[in-house]
Amino acid sequence: DSGVTQTPKHLITATGQRVxxxxxxxxxxxxxxWYQQSLDQGLQFLIQYYNGEERxxxxxxxxxxxxxxxxxxxxxxxxxxELGDSALYFCASSVGIASNSPLHFGNGTRLTVT
Amino acid sequence: DQQxxxxxxxxxxxxxxISILNCDYTNSMFDYFLWYKKYPAEGPTxxxxxxxxxxxxxxxxxxxxxxxxxxxxxxxxxxxxxxxxAVYFCAASGYYGGSQGNLIFGKGTKLSVKP
Numbered sequence: 156d157s158g159v160t161q162t163p164k165h166l167i168t169a170t171g172q173r174v175x176x177x178x179x180x181x182x183x184x185x186x187x188x189w190y191q192q193s194l195d196q197g198l199q200f201l202i203q204y205y206n207g208e209e210r211x212x213x214x215x216x217x218x219x220x221x222x223x224x225x226x227x228x229x230x231x232x233x234x235x236x237e238l239g240d241s242a243l244y245f246c247a248s249s250v251g252i253a254s255n256s257p258l259h260f261g262n263g264t265r266l267t268v269t
Numbered sequence: 270d271q272q273x274x275x276x277x278x279x280x281x282x283x284x285x286x287i288s289i290l291n292c293d294y295t296n297s298m299f300d301y302f303l304w305y306k307k308y309p310a311e312g313p314t315x316x317x318x319x320x321x322x323x324x325x326x327x328x329x330x331x332x333x334x335x336x337x338x339x340x341x342x343x344x345x346x347x348x349x350x351x352x353x354x355a356v357y358f359c360a361a362s363g364y365y366g367g368s369q370g371n372l373i374f375g376k377g378t379k380l381s382v383k384p
Contacts, residue, residue, distance in 0.1 A: 157312060157314070159312070188371070190374075195376065196376060197273070197275075197358065197374040197375050197376040197377060198313070198358065198360075198372075198374040199374075200371045200372065200373070200374075203371060211371050213371060245312055245313070247312070257303065257315035257318065258315065258372065259315070260305075260312030260313045260314070261312050262310065262311050262312045263312055
């Protein structure tokens with residue numbers, strides 16, 4: 156158990172809809188990262204927050220947004236969903252800012268857009 | 270453009286033998302490399318890492334080798350066990366722009382260890 160909790164585990168929704176994925180980081184970790192894994196793809200970095208502030212952005216679409224709350228949990232909002240957004244979405248956390256400290260991943264949310 | 274490449278999607282090895290998983294990278298700014306292991310329905314789990322100032326790092330049955338001139342790293346598992354069957358991701362990051370960049374992952378190699 157990594158200590159990172161993601162909810163829900165599975166989500167099935169229709170195109171055009173909006174969903175929110177939730178992540179609780181490991182106790183003591185201040186950084187939260189979101190990754191997307193599509194079929195046969197590696198993990199694509201989306202966005203990082205550190206102690207409530209956006210720290211880095213990767214390949215995140217404008218239809219997607221995220222935030223980290225004062226209690227350090229994070230939410231990833233996906234809107235105007237398209238079929239291609241179907242993927243596994245992973246949240247990870249680490250103690251500090253630098254990515255050369257190992258990330259601890261949750262078990263992911265599998266999003267299916269129909 | 271893939272900066273971290275794992276060219277073998279799958280690898281099958283007999284129990285007790287050596288497993289060698291390979292990874293190539295293109296960005297010379299990468300200075301930190303990690304391997305993650307992923308079982309089905311779980312998130313990736315950190316396995317082992319290596320800094321660019323080293324060429325080898327060992328942890329039990331797992332050894333990572335780094336060849337900077339070739340921009341190549343490999344993970345050796347000796348001896349391989351059926352429980353090692355999983356997808357292995359190579360990841361890299363570099364210090365540029367005044368901060369440590371985020372991890373760039375390869376697409377993974379699925380290792381099957383047969384009893």
